[in-house]
Amino acid sequence: MSELEEEALGVIQSHREGVLQSDLWKLLDIDSRKCSRIVKRLLDAGLIERIEFRSDGIKTYLLRAKKRAVDPGLILAGEEVLPCIGCDRECDPEGCTILLDWIYLLALEEYQE
Known part of the structure; x- marks a missing residue:
């Protein structure tokens, strides 16, 4: 392009x-x-x-x-789905411990590959 x-x-x-x-x-x-x-x-x-x-x-x-289909792998870290999906908390993403734990799992998975 x-x-x-x-x-x-x-x-x-x-x-x-x-x-x-x-x-x-x-x-x-x-x-x-x-x-x-x-x-x-x-x-x-x-x-x-x-x-x-x-x-x-x-x-x-x-x-x-046009809207493109989202790769489901983008919201997974191992078996864990991105916690923000369906979350009803109003929080600061930079300080959310649940999200930080998920990102840690994602980084760990990337490191192990």
Whole structure:
């Protein structure tokens, strides 16, 4: 992926509700034709979705980043699931002893491999 494609994807991902293609090329400071080619490559890669949108009678497209499946291994340390999932405590993650114990297990598992 080119640097400009990564930048475009970053802009699209930073707008939860999506960004209009007619605004994207302005945000990236490129011409609309170049933007269309970048959007096409991102669509072909399955990274974004494009929805037809009318703004003041002018047709454009709303671009949204596709959600990617999360690797379940990212929330496991050995057999232990990330404790923050389902936690109802309001705490400071940096000072949470339960989370720190889980991180220790994760580091220990990494060290043993």
